[in-house]
Amino acid sequence: MTLEDGLRAIVGDSHVLVDGDLKAAFEVDWTRRFHGTARCVVRPSSTSDVAAVVRACAAEGVPITVQGGNSGLVGGGVPAGGEVLLSLARLADLEPVDRVAGQVTAGAGVRLEALQQHARAAGMEFGVDLAARSQATLGGLVATNAGGIRVVRYGSMRAQVVGFEAVLADGTVLTRLTPPAKDNTGYDLTQLLCGSEGTLAILTRLRLRLVPPAGPAAVALVGVSDTTDALAVLAAARSLSALAAAEIFYAAGLSLVRAYGSLPAPLAAEFPAYVIIECTGRTDPTDELVELLASVPEVGDAAVAADAAGRARLWAYRETHTEAISAAGVPVKLDVCVPLDRLSTVVASLADVVPTGARTILFGHLNEGNLHVNILDVPEPEVEKVTEAVLGLIAANGGSISSEHGVGRAKAAWLHLSRTPAEIAAMRSIKAALDPAGLLNPGVLFPPA
Ligand code: MLT
Ligand code: ZN
Numbered sequence: 001m002t003l004e005d006g007l008r009a010i011v012g013d014s015h016v017l018v019d020g021d022l023k024a025a026f027e028v029d030w031t032r033r034f035h036g037t038a039r040c041v042v043r044p045s046s047t048s049d050v051a052a053v054v055r056a057c058a059a060e061g062v063p064i065t066v067q068g069g070n071s072g073l074v075g076g077g078v079p080a081g082g083e084v085l086l087s088l089a090r091l092a093d094l095e096p097v098d099r100v101a102g103q104v105t106a107g108a109g110v111r112l113e114a115l116q117q118h119a120r121a122a123g124m125e126f127g128v129d130l131a132a133r134s135q136a137t138l139g140g141l142v143a144t145n146a147g148g149i150r151v152v153r154y155g156s157m158r159a160q161v162v163g164f165e166a167v168l169a170d171g172t173v174l175t176r177l178t179p180p181a182k183d184n185t186g187y188d189l190t191q192l193l194c195g196s197e198g199t200l201a202i203l204t205r206l207r208l209r210l211v212p213p214a215g216p217a218a219v220a221l222v223g224v225s226d227t228t229d230a231l232a233v234l235a236a237a238r239s240l241s242a243l244a245a246a247e248i249f250y251a252a253g254l255s256l257v258r259a260y261g262s263l264p265a266p267l268a269a270e271f272p273a274y275v276i277i278e279c280t281g282r283t284d285p286t287d288e289l290v291e292l293l294a295s296v297p298e299v300g301d302a303a304v305a306a307d308a309a310g311r312a313r314l315w316a317y318r319e320t321h322t323e324a325i326s327a328a329g330v331p332v333k334l335d336v337c338v339p340l341d342r343l344s345t346v347v348a349s350l351a352d353v354v355p356t357g358a359r360t361i362l363f364g365h366l367n368e369g370n371l372h373v374n375i376l377d378v379p380e381p382e383v384e385k386v387t388e389a390v391l392g393l394i395a396a397n398g399g400s401i402s403s404e405h406g407v408g409r410a411k412a413a414w415l416h417l418s419r420t421p422a423e424i425a426a427m428r429s430i431k432a433a434l435d436p437a438g439l440l441n442p443g444v445l446f447p448p449a
Pocket of ligand 2: 372
């Protein structure tokens, strides 16, 4: 019996895909930069089926690439070549919201938007939000410790995770979905798996905390002269108890987004940089936001919206960046974190490391200094050199080479820029203990030994 026959016996014939056309959508990531051929795609629908699939692959020493919504941007969810691609999309059960605990249990394949709607229907909210909400799934969001636009208020994905169920590389199931609210009994395995990028275990179910409903909201799109002035707006906005998001983008991104979406100019004049501030509170935060912006000399101009349609219109200038860039080409896409006191210097220095003729589009999460560096029109032979130069600049300024997208395949070779040799050795020891044969997501996170 072949491995494929064994997998069919576990998940059913129709959930083992071997045909090239059927596999194709699973074999390339959202950026179109990372792709590889999977031996087959297998789509289990329960933790026990995932465990059986893992045991079958382990018995034959066949590596597994784990995939959720395939919205990743670092090649972490697509095969390098020859792996069984294990799609978690069918683990999409959403249990009723536990109102007393303020928590919910959800399958790893539940899409973020579905969780958000589910929480809202129960009078709660989920604390993470990001532009890929309709595609990204919870398992991948936890595995990469995704961030998004609400980190300023609720933290990243790891701050939302209360418990988990996961399958280890030998098929063992770990279930720790509802641990006691306070529990100091040793290693925190939940947090260990957050950000582990599928290299230690396959997350199948998650217990997530919910937050109170956001309340009335107001959004400001603010034009400023440069990054330094954007930071002045952020500094002022920190006094707002209702601050819920602080984002940045620049003139080059705005012009791409406007052309892509046929959008009008957001402000009467053009500015080199733009900040989005969102406030949500128990009472309407609009007046407080408008007053604050009027008191900040660095604000060049601002558009403020309190109604849902107006807010969405302003957010579109920020949230359409990824799509607009992708429509313009396959960028070198680097998600980095820069200490705020180095942000202006780094933004200025990026121009020096980008090849002549390339277009650099910067945007991201201003509150954390989380820049999304997208460089278009880089000839393929120069991609590695450009990546090295940008990540080197970030490391030299005390930043991180991966802020919220993960390391994936894209940045594995540069892990040493953010982690010491001792840290990488410790991480490798953990990997070797939990996955001695290296079957889970090979090539992801770690550079080849
Ligand atoms: C975003 O903040 O919109 C995402 O991280 C996507 C991206 O970086 O392209
Ligand atoms: Zn982002």
